[in-house]
Amino acid sequence: MGILDNIRNPKGSNTVLNGVSDNLDTFCQQTLNITYAMGGSATPLDLLEKLKGNGKHNLTGVKTLKRYALLEETSTGSFLNKKSVYTLTPAGKYVSISLKSKRNEELNEEELEFLKDYTVFHGILKSNVSNQLLRLLYDTEDFMNVKTIGEKSGLGINGSGNTLKQLSAIGMLDEHRAGLGILLTAYNYRISELGRKTYESYNNINPDAKPVKTDNTENKEIKENSNPLSHKKGKDFETYIMDNLFPKESFDLLHVTPDAETNEKRYVESSRKPDLQFRDKKTGKVFYVECKYRSNLFNEKFEWSKSTEQAERYRNIEYLEEIPVYIAMGLMGTSDNPKKVFLMPLKEITYNSLYLSVLKDYEIKEDSNISKIINS
Incomplete structure (x- = not known):
């Protein structure tokens, strides 16, 4: 913001x-x-x-x-x-x-x-x-x-x-x-x-x-990730998503967004993309995942994006590259072990904040939930 x-x-x-x-x-x-x-x-x-x-x-x-x-x-x-x-x-x-x-x-x-x-x-x-x-x-x-x-x-x-x-x-x-x-x-x-x-x-x-x-959009991206505590939580949750939802046995990791320290030295243009990109080893499908962890709800909603600009940028990437984008959301618990995890296609998201009544259909409770959402 x-x-x-x-x-x-x-x-x-x-x-x-x-x-x-x-x-x-x-x-x-x-x-x-x-x-x-x-x-x-x-x-x-x-x-x-x-x-x-x-x-x-x-x-x-x-x-x-x-x-x-x-x-x-x-x-x-x-x-x-x-x-x-x-x-x-x-x-x-x-x-x-x-x-x-x-x-x-x-x-x-x-x-x-x-x-x-x-x-x-x-x-x-x-x-x-x-x-x-x-x-x-x-x-x-x-x-x-x-x-x-x-x-x-x-x-x-x-x-x-x-x-x-x-x-x-x-x-x-x-x-x-x-x-x-x-x-x-x-x-x-x-x-x-x-x-x-x-x-x-x-x-x-x-x-x-x-x-x-x-x-300056690039500098805004640096700012959003420059708070040390916030940056650590973000990286911890990314690691959780990589290891638990998209493990190397089933998915190839194609892209990881550079960290704030790298961007402060020299801005990497691919930082404008979602956090992670994977390829499903079984189907060959390529997709992006943006990771968002929140320790609690705000106004009874999960605020996955703090700016309309960021959300629209991901929609443009999805349209222009013809690669689907998914939003992985962790709630409560800790960033490296959230109590609740949701995976929602960006194309299904209209607002920057989502009620739990919407998210519950995208909660990850077992491995089959992931493939069902990714391949739907």
Whole structure:
């Protein structure tokens, strides 16, 4: 899922908020848009005049943006004749450009380069709480509820809640809301692409890696596999699939996608293909297998692909090469010994997330299930 990607269902009981356009309210977004359009600084009068034109009649967004370190206030003059100016911080400028991109407005070269600079958020991570929370979430791809975050970080709910909201508002965390209303809503968070790259930049993790370009598919593929824990889980599950579903006695292994370390040195174009390619020794049939392990369901569904782009790429490969693609999905247990395993033809899959009621027809319980699915 990219920095600016967004999935939204605002009226549902389960809502996932991704990126600043989801997590910042309209007051804040319009305040940032106006300030950025005015060169990065605006007076209260400037903002009020512009906001009135958009149906807003106060500066509610300013207070929130100052709290999130996206806007700063400077004052000149005497106490009785004080004049204030609101100026975008570097982080505020980054978020403003991100919002511009989300509105499908063309970015100039300077703006595109600015979006590659994660150091603009270093001031926010100087807060030990922010860095500590990102560190906790860095090693998992799963959502974590506020209570668990508070316990594992040692900060408690009160000590972590406001910072989680700030990190979510500026796009460093994806936020999942589940419940029936404000009072009954449960909040869950996971680190976003922006949060991951900012954390790596601030803590000097993998400092020699090239910056991720938001419009570069190859670099996105590197990013998706660069988290050490996630990468290990992925490789463990691939090995499980090779050894247990497609053993060398029955299948020839024709292709294995290069790992992230290889791609960081020099990108291998075949990395765009599914993880594995086999040939059935008995029938001669050649096919691809993409492997996905998840420790649990999200929103009662198995999220096998985090981007429509990836799913469509595999469909294009299946069509152009005339080689079928299958999605091997492991659920619960561990990545090297999942409790449940499913094998589903890509041609039967419509959505990036699947209910168990759909997957149960493709569960692998014995060897005959594999040949039945592959040769159907």
